[in-house]
Amino acid sequence: MNAPITHAQLQPQVCLRAVPEALLVALRERFGAQCSTALVVREQHGRDESAFTHVPPPSAVVFAENTADVADAVRLCAEHHVPVIPFGVGSSLEGHLLAIQGGISLDVSRMNRIVSVNAEDLTVTVQPGVTRKAVNEAVKDQGLFFPIDPGADASIGGMTATRASGTNAVRYGTMRDNVLALEVVTASGQVIRTGTRAKKSSAGYDLTRLMVGSEGTLGVITEITLKLYPLPEAISAATCSFPSIEAAVRTTIEIIQMGVPIARCELLDDNTVRMVNAQSKLNLREEALLLMEFHGSPASVEEQAQTVQAIAADNGGQAFEWATTPEARTRLWTARHNAYFAGIQSRPGCRAITTDACVPISQLANAILASVDEAKASGLPYFLVGHVGDGNFHMGYLIDPDSSAERQTAETLNHQLVARALALGGTCTGEHGVGLHKMGFLREEAGDGAVAMMRAIKQALDPHHILNPGKIFIA
Amino acid sequence: MNAPITHAQLQPQVCLRAVPEALLVALRERFGAQCSTALVVREQHGRDESAFTHVPPPSAVVFAENTADVADAVRLCAEHHVPVIPFGVGSSLEGHLLAIQGGISLDVSRMNRIVSVNAEDLTVTVQPGVTRKAVNEAVKDQGLFFPIDPGADASIGGMTATRASGTNAVRYGTMRDNVLALEVVTASGQVIRTGTRAKKSSAGYDLTRLMVGSEGTLGVITEITLKLYPLPEAISAATCSFPSIEAAVRTTIEIIQMGVPIARCELLDDNTVRMVNAQSKLNLREEALLLMEFHGSPASVEEQAQTVQAIAADNGGQAFEWATTPEARTRLWTARHNAYFAGIQSRPGCRAITTDACVPISQLANAILASVDEAKASGLPYFLVGHVGDGNFHMGYLIDPDSSAERQTAETLNHQLVARALALGGTCTGEHGVGLHKMGFLREEAGDGAVAMMRAIKQALDPHHILNPGKIFIA
Numbered sequence: 001m002n003a004p005i006t007h008a009q010l011q012p013q014v015c016l017r018a019v020p021e022a023l024l025v026a027l028r029e030r031f032g033a034q035c036s037t038a039l040v041v042r043e044q045h046g047r048d049e050s051a052f053t054h055v056p057p058p059s060a061v062v063f064a065e066n067t068a069d070v071a072d073a074v075r076l077c078a079e080h081h082v083p084v085i086p087f088g089v090g091s092s093l094e095g096h097l098l099a100i101q102g103g104i105s106l107d108v109s110r111m112n113r114i115v116s117v118n119a120e121d122l123t124v125t126v127q128p129g130v131t132r133k134a135v136n137e138a139v140k141d142q143g144l145f146f147p148i149d150p151g152a153d154a155s156i157g158g159m160t161a162t163r164a165s166g167t168n169a170v171r172y173g174t175m176r177d178n179v180l181a182l183e184v185v186t187a188s189g190q191v192i193r194t195g196t197r198a199k200k201s202s203a204g205y206d207l208t209r210l211m212v213g214s215e216g217t218l219g220v221i222t223e224i225t226l227k228l229y230p231l232p233e234a235i236s237a238a239t240c241s242f243p244s245i246e247a248a249v250r251t252t253i254e255i256i257q258m259g260v261p262i263a264r265c266e267l268l269d270d271n272t273v274r275m276v277n278a279q280s281k282l283n284l285r286e287e288a289l290l291l292m293e294f295h296g297s298p299a300s301v302e303e304q305a306q307t308v309q310a311i312a313a314d315n316g317g318q319a320f321e322w323a324t325t326p327e328a329r330t331r332l333w334t335a336r337h338n339a340y341f342a343g344i345q346s347r348p349g350c351r352a353i354t355t356d357a358c359v360p361i362s363q364l365a366n367a368i369l370a371s372v373d374e375a376k377a378s379g380l381p382y383f384l385v386g387h388v389g390d391g392n393f394h395m396g397y398l399i400d401p402d403s404s405a406e407r408q409t410a411e412t413l414n415h416q417l418v419a420r421a422l423a424l425g426g427t428c429t430g431e432h433g434v435g436l437h438k439m440g441f442l443r444e445e446a447g448d449g450a451v452a453m454m455r456a457i458k459q460a461l462d463p464h465h466i467l468n469p470g471k472i473f474i475a
Numbered sequence: 476m477n478a479p480i481t482h483a484q485l486q487p488q489v490c491l492r493a494v495p496e497a498l499l500v501a502l503r504e505r506f507g508a509q510c511s512t513a514l515v516v517r518e519q520h521g522r523d524e525s526a527f528t529h530v531p532p533p534s535a536v537v538f539a540e541n542t543a544d545v546a547d548a549v550r551l552c553a554e555h556h557v558p559v560i561p562f563g564v565g566s567s568l569e570g571h572l573l574a575i576q577g578g579i580s581l582d583v584s585r586m587n588r589i590v591s592v593n594a595e596d597l598t599v600t601v602q603p604g605v606t607r608k609a610v611n612e613a614v615k616d617q618g619l620f621f622p623i624d625p626g627a628d629a630s631i632g633g634m635t636a637t638r639a640s641g642t643n644a645v646r647y648g649t650m651r652d653n654v655l656a657l658e659v660v661t662a663s664g665q666v667i668r669t670g671t672r673a674k675k676s677s678a679g680y681d682l683t684r685l686m687v688g689s690e691g692t693l694g695v696i697t698e699i700t701l702k703l704y705p706l707p708e709a710i711s712a713a714t715c716s717f718p719s720i721e722a723a724v725r726t727t728i729e730i731i732q733m734g735v736p737i738a739r740c741e742l743l744d745d746n747t748v749r750m751v752n753a754q755s756k757l758n759l760r761e762e763a764l765l766l767m768e769f770h771g772s773p774a775s776v777e778e779q780a781q782t783v784q785a786i787a788a789d790n791g792g793q794a795f796e797w798a799t800t801p802e803a804r805t806r807l808w809t810a811r812h813n814a815y816f817a818g819i820q821s822r823p824g825c826r827a828i829t830t831d832a833c834v835p836i837s838q839l840a841n842a843i844l845a846s847v848d849e850a851k852a853s854g855l856p857y858f859l860v861g862h863v864g865d866g867n868f869h870m871g872y873l874i875d876p877d878s879s880a881e882r883q884t885a886e887t888l889n890h891q892l893v894a895r896a897l898a899l900g901g902t903c904t905g906e907h908g909v910g911l912h913k914m915g916f917l918r919e920e921a922g923d924g925a926v927a928m929m930r931a932i933k934q935a936l937d938p939h940h941i942l943n944p945g946k947i948f949i950a
Binding site: 118120121122123162163164165169173174176186190192193196197198199200201202203204205206207209210212214218229230253256258297299300303356358359360361362363390391392421422425426427428429430431432434441442445447449450453454456457459460461472473 | 593595596597598637638639640644648649651652661665666667668669671672673674675676677678679680681682684685687688689693704705728731732733734771772774775778831833834835836837838865866867896897900901902903904905906907908909913916917920921922924925926928929931932934935936947948
């Protein structure tokens with residue numbers, strides 16, 4: 001992949017479509033105070049955690065409170081061929097929420113009801129504005145939990161739309177694996193259901209999986225049925241420091257190849273440990289670090305831990321430290337989740353351009369080490385964290401958002417990293433989605449034929465391109 | 476669901492499309508001896524394990540030996556708007572292989588090469604004609620296995636196309652969860668790739684999952700990359716007899732709700748145990764029976780077995796018997812896999828009309844007990860087997876294929892069973908697919924809106940409806 005960095009990667013192409021006054025009148029009439037055109041509200045809904053700036057906000061924000069609201073908002077926008085951009089908590093890293101073709105932001109955060117908990121079946125049905133922490137709060141009294149954990153307290157709707165995963169995916173899978181069924185509003189404002197509460201099905205095309213990861217471009221998700229898991233009888237977390245990133249990654253590869261059912265296996269490099277120590281007031285050894293967690297019966301956790309300790313020791317791992325109390329575990333994982341913000345805070349005023357490649361586990365050391373070398377050589381500050389048990393890692397290049405030179409450098413690094421990941425049999429995005437930022441990468445990865453198939457599906461399901469248009473690919 | 480049983484459920488509607496002589500000439504020219512129009516070959520390719528009879532065979536059979544063959548065959552058929560029906564080993568239970576609109580059978584059984592084993596990444600890439608046993612043969616020396624096991628030694632292409640699962644799915648998931656990437660020939664004869672060898676990805680629409688379970692209607696699968704698993708250090712299988720089906724099912728429900736990572740949990744009723752004993756010359760107690768398997772470290776297997784034994788004892792389970800040697804295990808699972816044929820053999824000359832409902836685990840006893848009562852009341856002979864750990868079970872109604880009264884009785888039972896499963900939050904098909912037999916059920920289950928979405932996708936990807944037309948839904 002030696003194609004030049006496109007303008008779209010540096011800043012998205014904005015091409016506003018008309019939003020007729022008649023639509024705004026109709027929305028105000030239908031939604032009253034649930035529809036806002038106040039600039040501050042629109043601006044809040046016109047940005048996300050991506051490094052993109054300077055895109056005009058949407059023309060209005062509709063705060064949906066139920067499925068009928070979503071259906072009516074979409075139907076009104078469809079009549080006028082105006083874009084609709086679903087909005088949860090705004091934690092996208094890839095520009096998903098930016099109104100690059102103008103239109104209406106459809107905020108579903110008020111749809112935050114737990115519809116039903118079916119503890120006997122290990123399922124829960126929620127509205128899209130429920131966050132992952134709220135799901136866990138709602139089910140913990142029944143001895144259950146929902147494992148998917150992308151760091152941010154993202155909405156379940158957004159996590160579904162981006163096929164999110166995070167620290168627990170190495171054991172419990174991603175949103176792909178943990179969404180059983182959906183209610184979706186189509187581009188014409190029709191309400192459909194996909195899937196059932198049965199654990200498996202061969203009943204026709206897998207519309208659930210088609211919607212999971214469709215980034216708001218094929219339908220607006222209004223209800224999600226998720227798998228739950230019994231809270232493990234025993235949980236142990238541990239940290240282990242390594243003389244090099246390579247040693248930590250080799251340890252990870254061997255853990256996975258041995259089939260150890262590790263629940264979390266996260267990497268921070270020395271540089272990032274330093275940032276986390278500063279932000280979270282911790283005293284972690286400032287070396288490459290694995291943060292791990294083991295779930296199971298007490299005996300199984302003990303057995304897993306012994307296997308992993310032996311592998312770590314073989315690779316020069318030192319200072320294997322246990323966090324056994326819930327408080328110590330929470331402190332550790334909060335620090336891990338704040339690594340992104342620790343990175344951002346290490347350079348006041350910066351934005352992070354974040355990579356998200358995922359490679360076959362055997363290629364992980366190759367992928368990470370070369371990328372770290374390139375980042376060091378560039379002189380740009382960066383952080384490195386990874387869901388390494390999945391072969392997924394994130395470099396965050398910390399740029400001055402007003403410096404086009406730094407943006408260019410970061411994108412060049414990103415480009416090299418992705419090209420390497422693809423050459424190694426991997427993907428440009430393990431969990432963040434394509435959004436605006438990875439459209440060129442998707443073409444390289446999937447090929448023109450597969451992208452043409454995606455376009456044909458988009459065209460069939462959203463002929464006027466009103467659902468989050470201009471994301472994933474140019475339709 | 477009180478709709479009358481449609482004619483299509485009793486016998487499929489045949490509506491042959493013209494197969495121009497020019498196409499046959501072109502196929503013979505391109506494929507030489509790889510193209511056959513011999514009646515015996517065509518008849519072999521015009522039937523499957525479904526109870527449907529009397530459908531004319533395809534006009535020709537093309538034996539593809541590589542992806543280029545598939546692409547050329549599809550391209551030639553596309554030029555003439557002639558149906559193409561992919562064929563693996565012919566083990567479909569739902570009429571997938573019947574040429575109800577005429578056309579060409581595209582036999583991929585000669586595409587039986589293991590393309591590559593990536594033991595370090597726990598993946599294998601195969602051609603579609605490779606069977607599941609051949610995959611396991613190819614990887615066992617590396618200490619790996621592929622768990623999906625639908626009973627028949629089905630082709631991986633066919634298993635992918637029907638989203639198959641089987642006895643191990645309770646622990647390892649279905650084809651949905653275990654296919655990482657595909658090569659597919661589209662309706663225009665273009666070759667595309669979906670997915671990568673990375674364990675997870677958020678790169679655009681999940682075309683892999685769209686193709687998995689599409690039953691040959693969206694593309695012809697020409698290469699499949701599968702997940703593999705380390706062979707468990709310890710494996711133990713056991714049988715346990717119960718005083719009633721209800722007791723066996725209650726045991727299953729409690730095992731799943733406890734989160735025991737059981738690898739197999741299969742039910743046979745007393746009636747079916749009798750058939751299996753007769754066919755496999757076994758002496759299993761002729762009572763409701765659970766066949767179970769535990770995978771893990773020796774300590775973990777021991778722990779799982781203890782938990783399960785306690786649950787079984789609480790439910791009146793008796794005669795917990797271990798099959799610890801590989802030979803004893805093989806004998807047991809072979810008997811289980813032959814239950815279908817044991818059923819068929821119990822009534823010479825019969826065909827089986829097989830149900831495939833799957834319900835949320837808490838509803839499993841309700842679903843099974845009522846269906847058994849109805850079957851008994853009908854007087855039709857039947858067998859009952861189930862992947863009960865998944866909430867999935869099969870009644871096989873053994874009919875005289877020439878008796879329309881028996882066929883009608885069986886379809887009425889099937890109808891009642893499916894209606895109940897849907898009312899309980901389940902699906903009409905856990906693993907066999909829709910094919911010809913469940914088109915009406917799919918509409919009831921998914922609703923007109925979701926089926927319309929499936930149709931729109933079909934129309935977009937196969938505008939001339941040449942890929943296995945008339946299956947899943949009437950396009």
